Amino acid sequence: MPLVTPFPIRTYGASGRGFMGTLEHPLDLPFPVCRAYYIYGVEDDQSRGNHAHREANQLVVALAGSLEMVFDNGFEKQTVSLDAPDKGYLLTGGLWREMKNFAPGTVMLILTDQPFNEEDLIRDRDEFLSFARARTGIDKTPTQMQD
Numbered sequence: 001m002p003l004v005t006p007f008p009i010r011t012y013g014a015s016g017r018g019f020m021g022t023l024e025h026p027l028d029l030p031f032p033v034c035r036a037y038y039i040y041g042v043e044d045d046q047s048r049g050n051h052a053h054r055e056a057n058q059l060v061v062a063l064a065g066s067l068e069m070v071f072d073n074g075f076e077k078q079t080v081s082l083d084a085p086d087k088g089y090l091l092t093g094g095l096w097r098e099m100k101n102f103a104p105g106t107v108m109l110i111l112t113d114q115p116f117n118e119e120d121l122i123r124d125r126d127e128f129l130s131f132a133r134a135r136t137g138i139d140k141t142p143t144q145m146q147d
Helices: 125-136 142-146
Strands: 005-008 010-014 018-022 035-040 048-053 058-064 067-072 077-082 087-091 096-100 107-112
Touching: 048 125, 058 077, 077 087
Parallel strands: none
Antiparallel strands: 005 087, 010 018, 035 107, 048 096, 058 087, 058 107, 067 077, 067 096
């Protein structure tokens, strides 16, 4: 079962004239946007993320360039490519994420349903694995056994 949901973005326009992608709540987005931010200027040998949100839901999309995202719920991992401004991914709380392999010129947009809250973040991998176990009631996570 996929950990994240592919999310097509409504696009209007024509080759040559350009395109416009739109995101509206509730027509497109399953949540009202409380915060928007973007990441750019990441060198190709660097990674970002390496954290989880306890509750926040997000939509992520590469507006320009490309990158890979690795998701982990404590039991399984999934890697996806963000490489087009008309497709993104919906993320729910409880997912560890890492962003890597940024192409030059990549601009990544993140829309979230909550304002920034440090208490919602899990930045320590072992703390995340404990969180995943507690959330499911399973003693040992397979990804912990692999680490």
